[in-house]
Amino acid sequence: MPLGLGRRKKASPLVENEEGEPIRAGLNVAGMDGLDGGVVGLGEGAASEGLPPPLNSMRPRLIFHTQLAHGSPTGRIEGFSNVRELYAKIGEAFGIPASEVMFCTLNTHKVDMDKLLGGQIGLEDFIFAHVKGQKKEIEVFKGEDALGLTITDNGAGYAFIKRIREGSIIHQIQVINVGDMIESINGHRLIGCRHYEVAKMLKELPRGKMFTIKLVEPLKAFDMISQRSGGSRSASGVQLGTGRGTLRLRSKGPATVEELPSAFEEKAIEKVDDLLESYMGIRDSELAATMVELGKDKKNPDEFAEALDETLGDFAFPDEFVFDVWGAIGDAKVPKAIPSLRPRAVSSRSGSMLEEELSCPVCCEIFKEPVVLKCSHSFCRACLQEFWNKKKARRECPICRRKCSLTEPTVSLALKNVADTFLREQERRTATSRDGTGAEGKGLEVKCASHGEAVKLFCMDDFEVLCFVCHTSKKHQGHRVCPVEEGAQDLRVGLKEELTPLKKHLRRLYEAKQECDDTTVHIKV
DSSP: OOOOOOOOSSSOSEESSOOOOOOOTTOBOTTOTTTIIIIIHHHTTOSOTTOOOOOTTTSOOOOEEEEETTSOOEEEEOOOOSHHHHHHHHHHHHTSOGGGEEEEEESOSSOOGGGBOOSEEETTOOEEEEEEEEEEEEEEEOOSSOOOEEEEEOSSSOEEEEEEOTTSTGGGOTTOOTTOEEEEETTEEOTTOOHHHHHHHHHHSOTTSEEEEEEEEEOOOGGGTTOOOOOOOOOTTOOOSOSSOEEEOOSSSOOEEEOOOOHHHHHHHHHHHHHHHHHHSBOOHHHHHHHHHHHTTOSSHHHHHHHHHHHHGGGOOOHHHHHHHHHHHHHHHSOSSOGGGSOTHHHHHHOOHHHHHTBOTTTOSBOSSEEEOTTSOEEEHHHHHHHHHHHTTOOBOTTTOOBOOSSOOOBOHHHHHHHHHHHHHHHHHHHHHTTSSSTTOTTOOOBOTTTOOBOOEEETTTTEEEOHHHHTSGGGTTOOEEEHHHHHHHHHHHHHHHHHHHHHHHHHHHHHHHHHHHHHHHHHO
């Protein structure tokens, strides 16, 4: 039975089994306040006599149906251009202050962060409004730098918890849940703060000390009281609407009806949203969509950075974050690399993932004098020079086609050392295989230098390969031992994990060096 909310005597926005009028995509819906007294009234025969009915093209109606998530009659709302106006319409429909609305979900009454209303609403989505419930005050000991929280906000002054990482400090506190609004931290009131400000404050709290956090949980129906969600990552490709288009809400300017995001935009938005979480501890699909929109027509990272400063300067994004976002947008636009530069023969030749990572995209051989461009792609120096000679005056990356610095790229010593080591190991294996049975090294057994037995085991404590005699010796007594194949696989995984951050740091170092080289050229000129 729905909660007893009294209906209004005048034209009420609460409806029973009503269907909205047909919606026309591509219409600007700004300035639609007062349509209840115009278009709605005319439909009910309440218009002044002698006045012609307004044209549909002049008076578009985008009607959305809504309920309070904990239970209520169905309401009808229209004429809003941003989140604040949406909350005001919801409050008007149900006779509650707009400030009571914490956030909205689409097509579900549950506190489901995958269905959170952001900057877009499907034209046939059903809106569920979650209002303030019980307040709570919790003392938390910050035993680690990371609390395990991802913060978002409703665009109207309330920041709340969108995700709790499993196994984190906050995950162990059962009374803190996804969907809880953060009212204050250590007495500092946070109403009106953006999510990135709240995330920064939580990050800057001193480690090893207690802090007090005041929360407000959303009012829940009885079937939701026992829920506690970790806020799972949103599934890719999930569309909340019906495919007819979306209403795009904007903080500045009127709302507009648009087509559903393209596959490129969806992929780019998801990547940028992931970067927002990793760098800033927030998730905001509307912010990610704005950044993708700003970056999709920019020619280089500098233009993109200028556009971000002009439009989103308040966020003060760090340079490495801007560069990674630019790369994410580019990766979504041009997936991976040009197929002709990366033939399958590279990976099928040896089946080695490491060999593929250490192969030049142009010649498909192991790097010789590898150089790194500003876009972070690597090539043999000779291959890159040959490619540029064919292009004559144009100096661009063979993969992403971005313009390169006027200065000569320098050799990546770290990448060169890894490639040279790999080549030496490959030569050693080739030489060893000649002593084995079969041209391909089939039946090859590496012998233990001490006992002459086949090496079959790997000591995880000493990082040594062993024969069965070595395993029984006092030197390795009580050590952890596994088959050599398993040990090799574990080492490959570990090396790959170590290599990833090193490559990231290397890219940043060479990016900084390229910028210094560019500055030097300009000074000389």
